[in-house]
Amino acid sequence: MTEKDKDFMRRAIVLAQNGIDSNAGGPFGAVVVKDDKIIAEGCNRVTSTNDPTAHAEVVAIRNACRKLNSFQLDDCSIYTSCEPCPMCLGAIYWARPKQVFFAATRRDAAIIGFDDQFIYEEIAKDFDGRQLKIVNLMRDEALIVFQNWANKPDKTEY
Amino acid sequence: MTEKDKDFMRRAIVLAQNGIDSNAGGPFGAVVVKDDKIIAEGCNRVTSTNDPTAHAEVVAIRNACRKLNSFQLDDCSIYTSCEPCPMCLGAIYWARPKQVFFAATRRDAAIIGFDDQFIYEEIAKDFDGRQLKIVNLMRDEALIVFQNWANKPDKTEY
Numbered sequence: 604m605t606e607k608d609k610d611f612m613r614r615a616i617v618l619a620q621n622g623i624d625s626n627a628g629g630p631f632g633a634v635v636v637k638d639d640k641i642i643a644e645g646c647n648r649v650t651s652t653n654d655p656t657a658h659a660e661v662v663a664i665r666n667a668c669r670k671l672n673s674f675q676l677d678d679c680s681i682y683t684s685c686e687p688c689p690m691c692l693g694a695i696y697w698a699r700p701k702q703v704f705f706a707a708t709r710r711d712a713a714i715i716g717f718d719d720q721f722i723y724e725e726i727a728k729d730f731d732g733r734q735l736k737i738v739n740l741m742r743d744e745a746l747i748v749f750q751n752w753a754n755k756p757d758k759t760e761y
Numbered sequence: 762m763t764e765k766d767k768d769f770m771r772r773a774i775v776l777a778q779n780g781i782d783s784n785a786g787g788p789f790g791a792v793v794v795k796d797d798k799i800i801a802e803g804c805n806r807v808t809s810t811n812d813p814t815a816h817a818e819v820v821a822i823r824n825a826c827r828k829l830n831s832f833q834l835d836d837c838s839i840y841t842s843c844e845p846c847p848m849c850l851g852a853i854y855w856a857r858p859k860q861v862f863f864a865a866t867r868r869d870a871a872i873i874g875f876d877d878q879f880i881y882e883e884i885a886k887d888f889d890g891r892q893l894k895i896v897n898l899m900r901d902e903a904l905i906v907f908q909n910w911a912n913k914p915d916k917t918e919y
């Protein structure tokens with residue numbers, strides 16, 4: 604861990620504080636760094652934009668991808684003021700940065716009322732054990748579209 | 762499972778096919794239903810919009826929340842042509858619909874080259890066991906912001 608790592612994390616934490624001061628949303632901030640420079644920032648904007656997906660990491664990832672004109676964050680690092688929830692961790696895997704730094708933990712988030720830990724537990728369960736009702740139907744019809752994708756010659760993979 | 766459920770899923774599957782035909786992104790579609798009507802639709806738009814978070818479910822959830830002017834999908838159902846990946850399942854938990862229907866599975870998605878199953882496996886691991894490098898630092902400084910959130914009198918919780 605370097606002084607630069609600490610500076611980037613400090614900025615993520617400042618964004619978290621600014622976010623609650625401006626009533627943007629919950630107490631979370633994130634930055635995306637490439638070549639030792641911040642290329643995008645984000646804070647939680649769930650309640651102010653009516654977007655349950657507008658977590659700090661997702662906002663920062665979207666901003667960074669827009670800036671890079673790419674759906675991949677090659678050679679980037681993400682600094683987030685709290686351990687990513689499963690949604691954000693999934694977004695990070697899809698964006699494929701090289702590394703992630705976080706400050707507070709999912710359990711710290713749970714203590715102040717956020718569902719991160721609960722969602723981690725739910726996602727690890729079989730369908731039957733989850734609180735969310737989730738039902739499988741019409742798999743065969745969806746597989747036809749998957750086969751069409753597999754056979755598509757001009758597709759962009761990701 | 763009712764005929765209406767099948768109609769809604771059929772629409773999600775049509776959106777998936779339309780998405781690949783128009784080069785929007787991968788072969789995935791989703792709809793959000795409230796009071797037996799489709800209130801929002803989405804297809805995967807990752808590659809066409811350079812947004813790794815623009816999966817069908819996330820797009821449909823964002824559209825539905827915009828329509829309802831709410832960050833919660835109370836009493837809504839989501840129909841998606843494929844089992845939600847961890848990012849989308851996380852988004853669904855945060856949006857809090859009453860139920861989810863899916864067609865193809867995470868393993869079907871893996872067969873045509875998507876990382877859903879891999880990400881499920883990664884998220885279940887401890888930090889040390891993951892392929893993604895993830896590092897904890899400066900927890901104490903982030904906790905100050907969490908405490909400020911806990912003490913904030915005019916916050917909007919979610």
